Structure formats: C-alpha cells, structure tokens
Amino acid sequence: MEPTPTLYDWAGGEAAFQNLFRRFYDKVLQDDLLGPVFRNMSPDHPTHVAHFVAEVFGGPKRYTQDDGGSHAIMIAHHIGKMLDDTKRKRWIQLLLDTADDNGLPADPEFRSALVGYLEWGTRIAVINSQLTENPLNDTDPMPKWGWGETKGPYRP
Numbered sequence: 351m352e353p354t355p356t357l358y359d360w361a362g363g364e365a366a367f368q369n370l371f372r373r374f375y376d377k378v379l380q381d382d383l384l385g386p387v388f389r390n391m392s393p394d395h396p397t398h399v400a401h402f403v404a405e406v407f408g409g410p411k412r413y414t415q416d417d418g419g420s421h422a423i424m425i426a427h428h429i430g431k432m433l434d435d436t437k438r439k440r441w442i443q444l445l446l447d448t449a450d451d452n453g454l455p456a457d458p459e460f461r462s463a464l465v466g467y468l469e470w471g472t473r474i475a476v477i478n479s480q481l482t483e484n485p486l487n488d489t490d491p492m493p494k495w496g497w498g499e500t501k502g503p504y505r506p
C-alpha cells in the first residue's frame with residue numbers, strides 16, 4: 351500500500367498554502383466584519399500564516415526556522431485582541447470559500463481534517479484573545495495535525 355501523504359503534501363505543498371492565504375487575506379480585508387480587525391496587519395502576515403499552517407500540517411519548518419516563530423509567538427499575536435465567535439465563524443467561512451476557489455482537494459477526508467483543524471485553531475485563538483498574558487512558553491512545541499481525530503477534550 352502507498353504511504354499516507356501528509357496533509358501538507360495532499361493539499362499541494364508550499365504554493366497551495368501561499369496561494370490559499372494570500373487570496374484569503376484579500377477577502378478578509380474586503381470583509382465588513384473582519385476588515386477592521388486586520389487593518390494593521392503586516393504585509394508578511396499571509397506568508398507567516400501559510401508557513402505556520404503548512405508546518406502544522408506536516409510541511410517544512412518554515413514558521414519556526416525561517417520566520418523565527420514558535421507556537422507561543424503565534425499565540426502572542428492573538429492575546430488581548432478580544433475576538434468573538436461571530437468573527438471566528440466568518441474567518442472559517444472565508445477560508446473554506448477560498449479553499450473551494452483555489453481548488454484544494456475536496457475529498458471528505460481532507461476536508462474533514464481541514465475543518466477539524468480550523469475549528470480547533472480558531473477556538474484557541476478566541477480563547478487566547480480574551481487573555482492579557484500568554485499561557486505558552488517559547489519551549490512549547492508547535493501543534494501537529496494529521497488525518498485522524500483529536501485525542502481528547504480541551505483541558506487548559
């Protein structure tokens with residue numbers, strides 16, 4: 351049997367992640383609800399998020415090695431941003447629309463893994479956005495996401 355590819359490879363590798371997040375943040379900036387939230391983001395923002403998610407999905411370690419990032423640094427960007435569920439849902443909706451626009455694999459397994467990650471990651475972002483201090487240390491590992499289900503409930 352052929353080895354199971356990583357989500358990163360199945361999605362189409364580096365170009366797929368870059369194109370996804372570039373187009374996604376174009377939509378975000380045009381969006382009535384999310385546009386104001388991302389008004390001051392840096393021009394590198396889409397590249398950094400693409401590197402982060404690609405690394406989580408089993409791709410090269412560009413976020414931690416090329417961008418000088420860590421899970422704690424990514425979390426730090428959300429602290430105090432006071433995000434809410436309405437914004438979170440819009441963020442997911444725009445990302446899934448962009449996945450369709452860009453022709454990302456549409457098989458149920460890939461989309462299930464993608465939606466699972468987005469539900470998880472965006473909920474963590476909203477939780478952390480209510481905090482004033484970062485709960486993570488620089489030594490905390492990056493998350494890893496694969497084809498399977500989560501391994502248990504959220505216990506901070």
Ligand code: HEM
Nearest residue numbers: 387390391395398399402424427433437438441471472475
């Ligand atoms: C899986 C979910 C998410 C991931 C992987 C993610 C990832 C990231 C990363 C890597 C950064 C730092 C970008 C940089 O270095 O420039 C960032 C910043 C940020 N994220 Fe997220 N994020 C997620 C969900 C969300 C959601 C749901 C929202 C809002 C609805 C959000 C709002 C922001 C904001 C406001 C910033 C800071 C922008 C600025 O610098 O002005 N994030 N995110």
